[in-house]
Amino acid sequence: MPDPQPDPFDALRSPIIPLAPDAAFAADLRDRLVRAVPTPTLREPPMTTETTNRPRNGVRSGDVSYITLGLPDLTRGRAFYGAVLGWRFSPGNSEHGAQVDDIVPMMGLWGGEQPTGGRVHGAVLGFRVDDISAAVAAVRAHGGTINDPHREVYAMAAEGHDDQGIPFYLHEMPSAARDTVSGDAGFHNGEVEGDVSYLTMVVPDLDAARAFYGGVFDWTFNIGRPGGAQVTGVAPQIGMTTQPETGPATPGVIVCYRVDDIAAAVHRVRDEGGQASEVAQRPYGLESLCTDDQGTPFYLHQF
Amino acid sequence: MSDDDRDVTALPDRPDVTLLTLYDRALPQVYGYLMARCGDRAVAEDLTAETFLAAAAVRTNVPPTVGWLIGVARHKLVDHWRWQARQERLLHAVEGSSSSSDDPWDVELDRLHAHDVLTRLAPQHRAALTLRYLDGLSVPESATALGRGVAATEALLVRARREFRHVYEGSNDA
Numbered sequence: 152m153p154d155p156q157p158d159p160f161d162a163l164r165s166p167i168i169p170l171a172p173d174a175a176f177a178a179d180l181r182d183r184l185v186r187a188v189p190t191p192t193l194r195e196p197p198m199t200t201e202t203t204n205r206p207r208n209g210v211r212s213g214d215v216s217y218i219t220l221g222l223p224d225l226t227r228g229r230a231f232y233g234a235v236l237g238w239r240f241s242p243g244n245s246e247h248g249a250q251v252d253d254i255v256p257m258m259g260l261w262g263g264e265q266p267t268g269g270r271v272h273g274a275v276l277g278f279r280v281d282d283i284s285a286a287v288a289a290v291r292a293h294g295g296t297i298n299d300p301h302r303e304v305y306a307m308a309a310e311g312h313d314d315q316g317i318p319f320y321l322h323e324m325p326s327a328a329r330d331t332v333s334g335d336a337g338f339h340n341g342e343v344e345g346d347v348s349y350l351t352m353v354v355p356d357l358d359a360a361r362a363f364y365g366g367v368f369d370w371t372f373n374i375g376r377p378g379g380a381q382v383t384g385v386a387p388q389i390g391m392t393t394q395p396e397t398g399p400a401t402p403g404v405i406v407c408y409r410v411d412d413i414a415a416a417v418h419r420v421r422d423e424g425g426q427a428s429e430v431a432q433r434p435y436g437l438e439s440l441c442t443d444d445q446g447t448p449f450y451l452h453q454f
Numbered sequence: 455m456s457d458d459d460r461d462v463t464a465l466p467d468r469p470d471v472t473l474l475t476l477y478d479r480a481l482p483q484v485y486g487y488l489m490a491r492c493g494d495r496a497v498a499e500d501l502t503a504e505t506f507l508a509a510a511a512v513r514t515n516v517p518p519t520v521g522w523l524i525g526v527a528r529h530k531l532v533d534h535w536r537w538q539a540r541q542e543r544l545l546h547a548v549e550g551s552s553s554s555s556d557d558p559w560d561v562e563l564d565r566l567h568a569h570d571v572l573t574r575l576a577p578q579h580r581a582a583l584t585l586r587y588l589d590g591l592s593v594p595e596s597a598t599a600l601g602r603g604v605a606a607t608e609a610l611l612v613r614a615r616r617e618f619r620h621v622y623e624g625s626n627d628a
Contacts, residue, residue: 161587162565167484
């Protein structure tokens with residue numbers, strides 16, 4: 152046998168072929184890892200401005216400081232919004248939550264109970280206030296319900312419902328230098344893809360909502376079409392309506408997201424199991440009403 | 455998409471990578487590695503979980519990489535087969551083999567059949583052949599992963615190849 156034989160066993164060489172395991176197994180293992188790994192967000196307040204230097208919690212009292220998107224299934228939410236909007240996530244303070252990296256304002260997906268009990272499918276807004284004790288008193292004076300302020304790792308916080316039952320949070324974040332804050336924070340409609348471009352509050356009674364939010368946050372309004380009102384000077388921009396021109400009239404908050412290429416984004420929504428209306432030209436830009444794969448309504452905007 | 459097409463095991467990872475940020479990218483690699491070698495979904499899931507949880511327990515400032523996780527997974531696989539071999543040894547003594555020579559074997563292996571044969575070998579033989587041939591480790595590297603000396607590993611490989619050939623040819627004739 153003088154000829155050097157090729158080793159027949161070389162045929163067994165097996166480069167790694169990636170294989171996705173069962174989704175439930177993957178989600179369960181992630182949860183176990185979140186509990187096992189001490190993460191930076193567990194040690195640092197989540198509500199800090201990131202290296203982008205963009206204010207991510209609003210700048211003025213009444214601005215949106217944080218948005219919690221309550222979803223039935225957190226894992227599916229991460230997959231859907233990651234694919235559609237390019238969101239990347241960091242672990243939240245709980246296994247039920249995931250922080251969205253980098254977008255403005257700060258936002259998190261949440262698959263657990265609300266602080267005041269029950270689950271919400273949809274967005275809950277957090278608002279920054281200069282003085283949370285005064286704000287809590289104002290909420291109660293205007294017919295809302297809210298728990299007492301308590302210290303969270305990121306801020307003094309309180310959670311409640313307005314006088315029509317819509318949930319919201321308060322975060323005490325005093326304006327560092329009130330007089331240096333310009334009248335225009337610059338991020339009213341998002342700067343980059345994935346940012347929040349607009350918030351639509353669907354309320355049963357518009358006059359009651361104006362009285363409540365005007366009374367608590369000193370919001371003022373531009374009255375547009377019948378049944379609608381535009382809040383002036385908040386970031387991101389907020390509109391109130393009893394019935395969106397398109398979209399469901401379920402009381403709560405519908406989030407709008409900015410995208411660079413709405414046609415491509417609409418394809419991604421459909422590819423990921425969501426639904427998207429045909430893109431419509433609006434005075435402010437291109438718009439599509441969508442629902443994610445768990446039935447959560449949202450809008451896409453291309454300006 | 456293009457990220458997934460690259461050979462991520464070869465890429466140096468960003469310094470701010472943590473096990474959790476790496477998870478989505480690493481999970482299919484680790485699971486794919488284990489599933490292709492043990493061929494059993496429940497075992498692959500168990501070993502995948504053990505791999506990540508063991509990695510989470512490591513306290514280091516060095517950011518994790520997919521390649522490092524595959525190394526952890528390989529150890530978990532060897533541990534699994536070692537445990538399996540111990541269980542089987544309780545049932546029947548492993549037949550001693552006096553011969554330590556390799557007869558040349560001129561054959562072109564049928565990959566599907568070959569992988570099926572692997573699953574029927576004694577666990578310690580399956581482990582040795584997997585590390586040496588499926589993973590392409592050198593004999594000294596295989597020895598390290600197996601926790602044996604190089605000479606003992608050489609001898610183990612001889613016995614493993616012989617058992618493989620015996621089963622491969624026997625089942626071909628059947």
